[in-house]
Amino acid sequence: MKLFHYIVTNRLCHILSTIVIAILISTTCHAAKTKYIWQSSDQFVALEQQDSPSTNTVAPNDHPATVTSETISAMLSSLEIRATDSDKPEPLFTAVAVQSIAPQILQGLRQASPTEDVTFAVIGLHNTSYGFVKSHKVTTGRVYYQAGRLNILIGQAQKEVNDRDDRRLAPFTPGSRHKTSEGDWQLLPQPGQKGFSLQRKDWAAFSTEWQPPAAVQSVSPQQSIPAGLIAPARQPSPADRLIVLKELKEKGLISEEEYRSKRQEILNLL
Template identity: 40%
Template sequence: MPANGHPVSLDEGQIRMALNSLEFMTPGKDSSSPLFDAPELDVLARYLPSALAQAGPEEDVAFAVVGNFKAVYGLAKEQMYTSGRVFYRDGKLNIIFGDIHGKYWANADRRLYPLAPGSRFKSTVHTWALLNQPDQEFYSGPEGQRTDWVVLDLASMEARAAMGEKAATTQAPAAVPYYGAQKSVEERLQTLNDLKNKKLITDEEYQQKRLDILKDL
């Protein structure tokens, strides 16, 4: 593996922007959700810049955060964790996820149930599906595409955000572009195909949603 671009100087705003752009879906849901809640974003935006500034070229930064999210039936909230490893390479932020919104047991023996950060060498077995947003892509290696490993182009994100701010000030009341906004028909069809290939939706659901998307043409 090529060496990381560490140490690297990134600020809280850059980290928050990158993490706030991440969305995912789980089986049984027909809409995406933000990957991190506000308290998790606060923790990661505060500590990741310092960790990346101290890391060496051969070191990754591992993290695990715990948030409170609605239970399956929405009657209460339960603790769920998200874990991963972060590194900066070739001008882009890489995140390999070990788990997303996994059930968190506070008293579990971490020797038996570790909050694994994900691996460069072995894909994480998962049922969740990360959604590609603008300026994001899945890592592709010798064994193909890794859907647990997302690469974020921070410079492109910042440029897009700056263009949105400029449009908002010069063309009021123009809407500022944001991550998670309505996708193009082509992007929506690609996302739908990804969900079908991962068997997160049935063939019947796939056909129905495909027709719904094509109606927007």
């Protein structure tokens, strides 16, 4: 009986080891085909081959593509998401996240070949179900320009991040042309906005007709602006400042001593 138990246990361990090795090999091969433009811990912007299935071909992208950084930032900032069990929309990306990836996506579109997409994973501080606390959540996506439209396919939307996960076994996967992303969420339409369309719950497309929503009513130079009309620029929250500070340390732009000192200054504001 002990011998039988040993044989079964040994065989199961062998099978599990084989599966893990296969996953690691697959991940390694995928990484070899990925050209990273920007990385910060688990966050990245990269160039990858189009996600075309073996049974079908995908039309080539119109790459390299020229889009302004302001346009990319405005498009990302305009995207809103809503959980299926909620009636409250919220921005898909934080302001810090947009600042981090917009210039890198722009660079990727300029470098990409017609058979390459730009993929990304970015982590931001988002509200939890409790509402009064925030947690780190990742949003991933695939971006490409084709037939006069910039396509943004979301893979994971504000998914809780576990820092202990091995990204080789639990990778941040971008969106796909051929499969709708899982999750109880959906991107929201932009009523009255020309040039914007939702292809699926996870797929937004922007044409050249799209214009960034006006944040404030424009004022002509001849008009006088009453004192107090212009609101001060929004200051980043302490949580946002902590994320930026951590990225500066990881990039070697500040020393460990500077990091600890500035971090304590920010924490003292809480």
